[in-house]
Amino acid sequence: MTGGNSRSLRRAVDPRAYQIAALSTLLVLGLFRFGFDVPLTHVAVTLTSALAGQWLAARMGWPSARASSTSRTPFEWRSALISGLSLCLLLRAPHAVWMALAAFVALGSKFALRVPRADGAGTKHILNPTNGAIVLLLLAGAPVWLSPSQWGHHLGLALAVAGFGSLVVHRSARSDVTLAFLVAWAAVLFGRAAWVGQAWVAPLHQLENGSVALYAFHMISDPKTTPDSRAGRIAFACLVALGAGFVQFVLFRTNGLLWSLAAASLFVPLLDRWLPGRGFEWSAPGTGAHREEVRHAQSGIPWPARAAGGVRTV
């Protein structure tokens, strides 16, 4: 059917293509419009390192969620490029070598820090690679930092980032985690302002930060590291927002969103067991599982593939 074919064709576009376009545009804007203090050599080194790391991992046959035990690990350059671009947007370092290390750690965390999937279908990496690299480097005391206000506080820019990002999350049909996070984070910020008696302009100022939009649409939305079910993702988003509020307003530390995302990611396997769902595949960016589908999968009876065509059978 024509409608079905066009839908299939539309769905065939990898959401990562949108994300690469969006992140690249943001990086160019940041460098040449917002005055990011990032040497171009750092950008080149980061992207090269990410791609090289991914290629090396593929050559060595390191595990991939996509690869079966008998097939050769594919060179997923899109994911590596996204990790590299994200690091360029977020991380700052005095020397390019730290950016290269961050890229390798990002890629390495994807292959090394894995847990079995709740549905038994292979393994799943725990940390969003970019988030994992940043947190691990900060924990190790590396001389790196983030500039969370580099975008300024322009609602227009935030909306532009959101617009770009929405393409990505809608293509991967995981907009629920983004929306849930934005609602939960707004609740935390406005709730805290109400608690201490601040004027509403203060939490509004915090929400308008371009970095929040970037985080919501391009990091927490990572479909590979968020819970498999919609309910799980919403719970996850709320957990991240609460954790970030704790770091920022109780511990008075910076980068609360990143610390919280890393910590909450450790609970994703539990959430997947508690609220099971269908694993994500970039080739079939569906929304996640229905309970009925999961039951079929667990019983060993293949669930009929939908138009998305990506339901994995075990």
Added chain:
Amino acid sequence: MRSRVFHGLLALLAVCAPFEAARAFCGFYVASGESKLFNHKSQVVLVRDEDRTVMTLASDYEGDPKEFALVVPVPVVLKRGQIHVGDSSLVGKLDAYSAPRLVEYHDPDPCPVAGLSWGAPRSLLSAKSMAEVSVSAERRIDQGVRIEARYEVDEYDVLILSADDSGSLLTWLTRHGYRVPAQANRVVASYLNQGMKFFVAKVDLRRRAARGLTTLRPLQIAYESPRFMLPVRLGMANANGPQELFVYAVTRTGRVEAVNYRNLKLPESVEVPAFVKRDFSSVWRVAFDRLVDRNGMGVVYTEYAWNLTTCDPCPSPPLTREEQRALGVWWLDDDPSVFVTRLHARYDRASFPEDLVLQTTADRANFQCRVVVHNEWTGEARCENANTYRKSLPSRRAREAAALAELTGWPLDRIRTSMGVNTAWLAAGESLTPYKTSSWWESLWK
């Protein structure tokens, strides 16, 4: 007479006294007519490492000292030993050391004689104890306000106050002679709800006179708290127009930047026409106004970031080890690393809706803002190189004028007039080929 609460300072200050003659911008000496440059100015030195902070609050208040009062939210109740009165000159020295600088070069003779060489650049800027009095800490409840501590610190009377609600605190302050604006109520309430205390200081005229003091010396407080922030909101409660904030952040590890406001660096090096040196402070004021116009006020500018023990060029000498220690750098015995960042923000209530939160980074790259002028060589032409040099001048003048126009927004015509050149970038009667080749024999027997 009621004391007034000095409001420009960091802030918190609740009310205030008009700033009369704010000192010249950034430590540059300017004519008295320029004294309103960057008025409503607050200067704060923050020495920070891990969770320890030493804050020095410098006032450019020049009014009647009995009208002066300072109200600052602090995260903890301070003990007597955590409060100090510093040397008035320290912040001024740090200001002069870190200010955007005008650097002057002199073009060399294009036909040098033996022994002469290009001159080294030099900066145009000539850039320039606490006696333990009685300590009586007491905790008393007075009209819903708790006096957590009361100290006499040199010429200052200091109170550390806490309260259950802002109304009680404001009433108490008003009753005790502090003129606090009604608009401060909500801001004060938010600080109290965050568990912060209020550091209140007034000048004791008798002790001040006994010490023979004529200026207001900066108060310094040392505390340990994970909060690395400046409570600027209270100072805006009654602010009349934008205020200027200068933060000199001294750390062991590297540059300091704002977490919740956009950071931008000033231009690192700009070459402008030489006439700028005649009134650099005015030019710089216009340049900064233009920056703010372009980027809005919710921006924190990095004006200087450097190892505090060195500079190049030096508008004034770096602070000595003793001066660093006096500012609160406590780690010098263990580690000589001291890095300073100078931040400058112009803000009002709308552009700074929340307190300024800062973070220390690992960035130790030196950064300074230099405005460079080249004095043209005007000597007698004695060789062909002089012609080459003269021919290069119009294009350089055009570049410098364009840079100044970009910096200040001034029209090129105005700049050309100040430079004394025409549209071809030539001065009246100027020759591009002042050296005329003579016949080979003319100097043969001279």
